[in-house]
Amino acid sequence: MPNIELMSGNDAVVRAAIMSGCKFYGGYPITPSSEIAEGMAKELPKVGGKFIQMEDEIGGIGAAIGASLTGVKSMTATSGPGFSLKQEHIGFAVMGEIPIVIVNVMRGGPSTGMPTYPSQGDVMQARWGTHGDHQIIALTPCSVQETFKLTFEAFNLSEMYRTPVILLTDEIIAHMREKVIIDDAKNYKIIDRVKPSVRREQYKPFDSKHGLVPPLAPYGEGYRFHITGLTHDETGFPSSDHNTVEKLQKRLRDKILKNRKNFDWYEERMVDDAEIIIVAYGSVARSAMRAIKDARRENIKAGLFRPITLWPFNHERIKKLSKRCKKFLVTEMNLGQIVGEVEKGACGVKTKVNFLGRANGEFITPTEILSKIREVMNV
Amino acid sequence: MRAEIRLAGSGGQGIILAAKVIAEAAGIFSELNVVQSQIYGAAARGELSKADVIIDDGDIYTLEISTADILLCLSQDAYNRYSKELKEDGKLIIDSFYVKNYDQLDKRILSFPISEMSKELADSELFSNMISVGILTVVGKYFSEESVLKSVEKNVPKNFLDMNIKAVKLGFERAKRKYPEVCGN
Numbered sequence: 001m002p003n004i005e006l007m008s009g010n011d012a013v014v015r016a017a018i019m020s021g022c023k024f025y026g027g028y029p030i031t032p033s034s035e036i037a038e039g040m041a042k043e044l045p046k047v048g049g050k051f052i053q054m055e056d057e058i059g060g061i062g063a064a065i066g067a068s069l070t071g072v073k074s075m076t077a078t079s080g081p082g083f084s085l086k087q088e089h090i091g092f093a094v095m096g097e098i099p100i101v102i103v104n105v106m107r108g109g110p111s112t113g114m115p116t117y118p119s120q121g122d123v124m125q126a127r128w129g130t131h132g133d134h135q136i137i138a139l140t141p142c143s144v145q146e147t148f149k150l151t152f153e154a155f156n157l158s159e160m161y162r163t164p165v166i167l168l169t170d171e172i173i174a175h176m177r178e179k180v181i182i183d184d185a186k187n188y189k190i191i192d193r194v195k196p197s198v199r200r201e202q203y204k205p206f207d208s209k210h211g212l213v214p215p216l217a218p219y220g221e222g223y224r225f226h227i228t229g230l231t232h233d234e235t236g237f238p239s240s241d242h243n244t245v246e247k248l249q250k251r252l253r254d255k256i257l258k259n260r261k262n263f264d265w266y267e268e269r270m271v272d273d274a275e276i277i278i279v280a281y282g283s284v285a286r287s288a289m290r291a292i293k294d295a296r297r298e299n300i301k302a303g304l305f306r307p308i309t310l311w312p313f314n315h316e317r318i319k320k321l322s323k324r325c326k327k328f329l330v331t332e333m334n335l336g337q338i339v340g341e342v343e344k345g346a347c348g349v350k351t352k353v354n355f356l357g358r359a360n361g362e363f364i365t366p367t368e369i370l371s372k373i374r375e376v377m378n379v
Numbered sequence: 380m381r382a383e384i385r386l387a388g389s390g391g392q393g394i395i396l397a398a399k400v401i402a403e404a405a406g407i408f409s410e411l412n413v414v415q416s417q418i419y420g421a422a423a424r425g426e427l428s429k430a431d432v433i434i435d436d437g438d439i440y441t442l443e444i445s446t447a448d449i450l451l452c453l454s455q456d457a458y459n460r461y462s463k464e465l466k467e468d469g470k471l472i473i474d475s476f477y478v479k480n481y482d483q484l485d486k487r488i489l490s491f492p493i494s495e496m497s498k499e500l501a502d503s504e505l506f507s508n509m510i511s512v513g514i515l516t517v518v519g520k521y522f523s524e525e526s527v528l529k530s531v532e533k534n535v536p537k538n539f540l541d542m543n544i545k546a547v548k549l550g551f552e553r554a555k556r557k558y559p560e561v562c563g564n
Binding site for chain 2: 004005006172175176177178179283286287289290293363365366367
């Protein structure tokens, strides 16, 4: 029987992580994500898992990456300043194809910024924070219930595609309490990484003959292999041979982009006849849902496009919508990040892209969005 | 139906626990939708502390309170900061022991010596928050007395349960007696 509980977004991450089979947390507490560390410290020992508070955020993700290589589902959680510190290791996990979940509860920045106030300022950092050409998956929930759901998805995607997955929440979603329907554990789809079926001496950790995602052997079971941040061949040893590197880079890209249809999640409300489409994600999308209802009451045909998978961004969907509507209004708690992606998607079409954003720690309310809708639609 | 409830006081007065009890009374034991949030300063005790509970029988999209239907002020600071953010037909519950300077002509104010009541009950101010929960329940009538008692049982430590239940019931009774036209059945 499903159980209904009142919990915060951070509580929901902990609950879903444990139900997903997460057995290791390495991290360093930071507001507004600390309740995740607290919760994991309490819950992991009960399921035979391990929690380590490391010396800093870099150590936290490093430990989680190491744990994942032994075959256990691992995670870390942080906020802005800690997310900056973790970037180098996120790149290592991309290159080494190591499944890991990173939760970033966004707060006001740059630098230590405003620890207890919300923001959506890390959207581009989630995409391009680590250097080099790479693909990343980032999911962004707009409720506590969805935080619960997307935590499962984050673990599943990281295991399926041997990749770091970022769950991008914000201070509002993390700290507010809402009702969450929690079903029996057996009713949730849990995906585990594919293990090698070949003999130990034949195993190659980056063997492309298995398709875009090579099986990953757990350290400690007799499979001997090398992982490096350097470009490498299929054995995992460093290589700068241009053809080898080309093949690796393309596979790393393709394993995410060619599988995108499996996790290309978004929500649309009242877009069919919409003249103006609001693009909003995370907590701000809640305000936008109210604003489009209020706008409809004033006979303004407003709709909502809410990306749930923020990265890779769905430019194609924006392109389709742009042929239907007259205007976009992108609203986010920053000075303009996803708005650039919407412009990219709407490029070459007449649809104008408008923007409502702020980075002072204040939440964007339905009333503000509604007045901006009126302004943009000249009513 | 949408109700916006704001609880405000000083850190350490148990505002957040009171908000959690109310949120579960509405959300879990009365099957309404609920969003509960709070701001907190860097210091744990003594600073202005605020917790909001939004209750709705439909989906909740507006996550913040602009003007409250019910506002509880357990300190003068809380009154000074939030009393203007109350709906015209809202209700403002004050602890008359701590809130001395208030608008005597404001008909929306319901005044109770909450901390004094707690001292009489248990020789301590610790139960002010649960007395407030009791008062708020009968003032708002958004959820039943029974649901709030169930929520208290779920949220307070077992060895303090009896006193907390007594405190909530004291809140029910005193509010009904002092303001029967607002709090009567």
